[in-house]
Amino acid sequence: MIEVEGLTKRYGRNTAVDNISFRVQKGEILGFLGPNGAGKTTTMRILACYLPPTEGRVRVAGHDVFEAPLEVKRHVGYLPETPPLYPDMEVATYLDFVAKIKGMAPKERRARLDDAIEKCRVGDVRFKQIGRLSKGYRQRVGLAQAILHNPDVLILDEPTSGLDPKQIIETRELIKGLGGDHTIILSTHILPEVQLTCGRVVIISKGKVVAEDTPGNLTRRLQGAGALRLEVAGHVAAVEEVVRTVSGVLATHARPAGEGLAVLDVEAAAGQDIRAELSKAVVQKGFGLLGLTQVGMSLEEIFLHLTTTDAAAEANASNETKEVSA
Amino acid sequence: MRALRNIAAIVEKEWRHYFGSPIAWVALFVWTLLFGIFFFFGLSFFVRQSAMTAQQAEFGPKLSLNEYVIRPVFHNMAVVALFLAPMLTMRLFAEEKRQGTMELLATAPITDLQIVLGKFFGALALYALMIGAGFLNFLPIWAWAVVKPEWKPVATGALALLLAGACFIAVGMFLSTLTKNQIVAGFLTFGVLLGFWILSWLDDPTAGPVTKALVYLGVLNHIEDLMKGVIELKDLAYYVSFLVFGLFLAHQSVESQRWRA
Numbered sequence: 001m002i003e004v005e006g007l008t009k010r011y012g013r014n015t016a017v018d019n020i021s022f023r024v025q026k027g028e029i030l031g032f033l034g035p036n037g038a039g040k041t042t043t044m045r046i047l048a049c050y051l052p053p054t055e056g057r058v059r060v061a062g063h064d065v066f067e068a069p070l071e072v073k074r075h076v077g078y079l080p081e082t083p084p085l086y087p088d089m090e091v092a093t094y095l096d097f098v099a100k101i102k103g104m105a106p107k108e109r110r111a112r113l114d115d116a117i118e119k120c121r122v123g124d125v126r127f128k129q130i131g132r133l134s135k136g137y138r139q140r141v142g143l144a145q146a147i148l149h150n151p152d153v154l155i156l157d158e159p160t161s162g163l164d165p166k167q168i169i170e171t172r173e174l175i176k177g178l179g180g181d182h183t184i185i186l187s188t189h190i191l192p193e194v195q196l197t198c199g200r201v202v203i204i205s206k207g208k209v210v211a212e213d214t215p216g217n218l219t220r221r222l223q224g225a226g227a228l229r230l231e232v233a234g235h236v237a238a239v240e241e242v243v244r245t246v247s248g249v250l251a252t253h254a255r256p257a258g259e260g261l262a263v264l265d266v267e268a269a270a271g272q273d274i275r276a277e278l279s280k281a282v283v284q285k286g287f288g289l290l291g292l293t294q295v296g297m298s299l300e301e302i303f304l305h306l307t308t309t310d311a312a313a314e315a316n317a318s319n320e321t322k323e324v325s326a
Numbered sequence: 327m328r329a330l331r332n333i334a335a336i337v338e339k340e341w342r343h344y345f346g347s348p349i350a351w352v353a354l355f356v357w358t359l360l361f362g363i364f365f366f367f368g369l370s371f372f373v374r375q376s377a378m379t380a381q382q383a384e385f386g387p388k389l390s391l392n393e394y395v396i397r398p399v400f401h402n403m404a405v406v407a408l409f410l411a412p413m414l415t416m417r418l419f420a421e422e423k424r425q426g427t428m429e430l431l432a433t434a435p436i437t438d439l440q441i442v443l444g445k446f447f448g449a450l451a452l453y454a455l456m457i458g459a460g461f462l463n464f465l466p467i468w469a470w471a472v473v474k475p476e477w478k479p480v481a482t483g484a485l486a487l488l489l490a491g492a493c494f495i496a497v498g499m500f501l502s503t504l505t506k507n508q509i510v511a512g513f514l515t516f517g518v519l520l521g522f523w524i525l526s527w528l529d530d531p532t533a534g535p536v537t538k539a540l541v542y543l544g545v546l547n548h549i550e551d552l553m554k555g556v557i558e559l560k561d562l563a564y565y566v567s568f569l570v571f572g573l574f575l576a577h578q579s580v581e582s583q584r585w586r587a
Contacts, residue, residue, distance in 0.1 A: 048433045051584055073435040084430035086339075088346050097342075100335035101434040103328060145430070 001026045001153055001183040002047065007056035009042050016042040018207035019056070024200075026152075029179040031198030031215075032187035039207040040187040041081060044157050047185065048078035061152050074103070077151035077182075081158050083142025087131030091122055091141055094130060095148060102149040112148055120144040120174065136167040143171070147178065154178060156186040160193060172197050228266045228275065229255075231291035232282055236262040242285045248274040265295065332436040336444020337451065340418075344452050349417075353410060354456055357403075361460035364402045368395040391467060391475040397553050400483040403460065404549055407453070407491045408519050414452060415498025416512035418445045419580070423506045438580045442573060446499055453491045457484060479555030486552035489565040493545055494519055496572025503579040519545070 002024040009017040017039040024030045034040050045051045047060055049069040058065045061075035086094055095116065099109045117123050120140045125133055130141060139159065146154060159175065160168045176197050178184060188194060194201050195215045203211040203218075211218060232239045236254050239262040243252055250267045257263040268274045275292060282289050344350035372394040379389060422428040431441050461484070468474060498515040505511050526544030528537050541547060545568070548561040 045429075050429055050433050070435045070437070073433055076433070078429075078433045080426060080429045082426045084425070084427040086343070086425070086427060088343065093342065097335060097339050098430070098434070100338075101332060101431070101436050103332070103435050 001028075001061060002185065003057070003059045004043075004047075005057045007043065007046065007058055008054050009039075009046060009051065010054045016207055017046075020204065020207070020209045021056075022202050022209065022212060024183055024185060026183055027180050028200060029175070029184045029186070029198045031194035031201045032185055032204070033189065033191070033194055033201055034187075034204040035189060038204045040204065041157055043204075044078075044155050044185065044187060045080075047153075048076055048155050049073050050078070074149070075152045076155060077146035077149065077153070078155045079142050079146040079157060079159060081161065083138050083145070085130045085138060085141060085145075087129070089130055090127050091117075091130060091133075092126045094141065095144060098145045098148055104149055112150060115150075116144040116148045119147065119177075121170075136163050139163060139167070139171065143174065147182070152183060154182045154184045154186075156184065158188055159186055160188065160190065168193075227295050228268065228278065229291070229293045229295045230262075230264045230266055230278065230282070231257075231289075232262045232264070233260060233288035233290055234262055235260070236264075238262075239282070239287060240264060242281055242287070243278065246274060246277050246281050248272045248277070261290075329437075329440055332440045333444040333447065336431075336436075336441060337448040340445055340448025341451065343417075344414075344448070349414070350452055353414060353452070354459055357406065357410060357456045358459045358462075360406050361399065361403060362463055364399045365395070365463040368398050391471060391473070392479050392555075395467070396464065396475060396480055397483065399463075400487055400553055401549075403457075404487055404490050404546055405523070407487065407494060408523055408546075409516070411453075411491060411494035411519065412498050412512045412515035414449050415495050415515060416502055416508045418449065418499050419502040419576075420505055420508045420511045424508075432584065439577055442499070442577045442580060446495060446573060446576075449495045449499065450492055453495060454488060457487055457491075476555065479553065482555050482557060483549075483553045486549040489552075489562075489569075490545060490549055493565060493568045493572060496569050496576065497522075500572055500576040500579060503576055503583070522546075 002022075004023070005021045007017055007020050008015065020039075020043065022030075032040050032043070042051065046053050046058060046065065049065050049072050052066065060072045063071040063075070065072050086097075089097070092113070095113055096109070099113060104112060117126060120143050122137060122140050122144055125137050125141075130138065133141065139162070143156070143159065146156065156175070160171050163171060172193065175184065175186065179197075179199075186197070198215065200214050201212065201218060202209055230239075230243065236257075240252050240254065243249060243264060243266060248269050250269055252267070253265040255263040255265060266274075266278065279289055279292055341350075344353075372389065372391065375394065376389055419428070422431065432438075464480070494515075497518055498511070501514045501518065502508075502511040504514070522543065522545040524544075525540050526547045528544075529541045529547070530537075533541065542564070548564045551558050551561055
């Protein structure tokens with residue numbers, strides 16, 4: 001549905017998007033993740049034909065954004081970061097205007113309008129002036145505007161920003177519900193959102209793609225075989241000593257806990273399940289085993305890991321090589 | 327067909343905005359009020375003059391309603407249009423940019439030209455309505471004057487007013503594409519239009535070719551003949567090329583801003 005190859009966008013000397021490539025299959029929900037200023041909005045604007053690319057090829061729904069922008073626009077519903085609303089219009093009037101400029105015939109207009117209003121739950125403010133709506137309603141009207149012509153592709157720039165928690169959950173449900181029929185790209189800097197709604201994630205930082213995978217895979221890949229969290233009744237130092245004797249344990253990190261309670265994060269070698277050995281060892285030494293759980297590196301940690309500044313990344317990289325050589 | 331529908335949708339939207347806010351009502355009120363005042367002055371002057379000439383019937387010139395009432399009103403209203411046009415056009419693009427709704431228009435399957443034309447015709451239609459409303463003042467003349475005025479200079483005068491206003495709107499719309507700030511757009515438009523008006527003051531019989539050329543560019547010079555009922559190709563050519571150039575600039579500006587944005 002969406003093919004981006006070698007996309008670059010420069011503003012003068014400043015490169016906002018630097019040679020990025022990705023694809024989105026039909027019906028997929030792709031999360032576009034990155035810190036502010038990473039180039040998310042620029043990329044989405046290019047996909048929506050608001051900005052022309054400097055270099056690279058972008059095809060949406062089979063049409064090139066450069067050669068056939070009108071065709072692309074017919075297949076794309078776009079919700080910019082601030083919903084593009086006319087404050088002095090009523091919701092129904094506004095949506096009717098949008099339907100007209102999207103080239104919908106009068107006959108289908110009525111039905112599509114009702115459908116979008118129902119899907120985005122803006123029926124109760126249908127005849128209210130947009131300027132008087134709350135932020136949550138405005139966002140929903142913006143979303144209704146985007147899905148109005150039943151586009152194949154939906155491009156949503158931070159669809160949940162500025163909403164309260166209840167509205168965020170509702171909006172996520174709505175977006176999930178739209179997936180399948182529509183191909184969706186949504187950008188965000190809120191990580192749980194991606195975990196909850198997206199089938200695949202593209203993480204960009206400073207205009208470059210730094211990772212691309214499913215949220216699950218990303219978590220797994222970056223944490224190796226996974227850390228275990230061990231809760232044991234006993235003295236921290238003593239427990240650590242025992243744990244280190246188990247084969248396959250690479251490192252342990254003690255976590256703050258109460259007196260007489262040891263909480264350890266245990267890093268194991270990739271591909272090895274050491275849970276049985278670990279519990280046996282602990283119990284044999286006479287400690288009470290209170291808990292043993294697998295902890296995933298949260299997407300937050302991955303995100304930070306991938307998008308921290310170059311200097312930190314280089315420092316990390318040299319640390320890793322040191323560990324390997326040691 | 328689709329292009330016309332798109333333009334019509336923009337025109338309708340502009341009208342909703344003009345009439346949904348006080349803009350259209352205030353513009354109509356001020357315009358018709360000034361129209362009425364100028365008409366009243368013109369008419370009372372005419373009545374005084376006719377009373378004087380009636381006393382010396384053999385010597386006095388024959389007074390024409392066209393020349394003493396209608397034409398001066400049109401003249402004055404052309405200047406009023408120069409003042410009011412910036413207020414009609416300053417928001418056309420500046421407001422869309424500030425509100426972020428330019429993104430909606432630019433990502434809808436309509437062309438930039440359709441957006442520009444839609445906005446132009448939206449403003450022009452309001453201006454035409456203003457001229458029409460002002461015209462109501464003239465109706466009593468036709469109803470009660472003994473010697474009816476000629477209709478042709480009235481029609482061409484109205485056309486001149488419309489053409490000059492259309493040029494003002496095109497300029498104002500172009501300048502509105504340059505900024506997010508309505509007030510800046512308004513001031514710029516006012517300054518530029520005033521400049522085009524002042525060009526006509528340069529006219530003098532001994533002027534060289536450069537001055538002559540500048541005078542030709544003066545926007546109000548070309549209404550003279552039309553107001554007298556004379557349709558000259560050079561005047562029409564002036565207005566049409568002014569208009570097309572203004573729309574062209576607006577279109578180029580809208581299009582190029584995507585490249586620079």
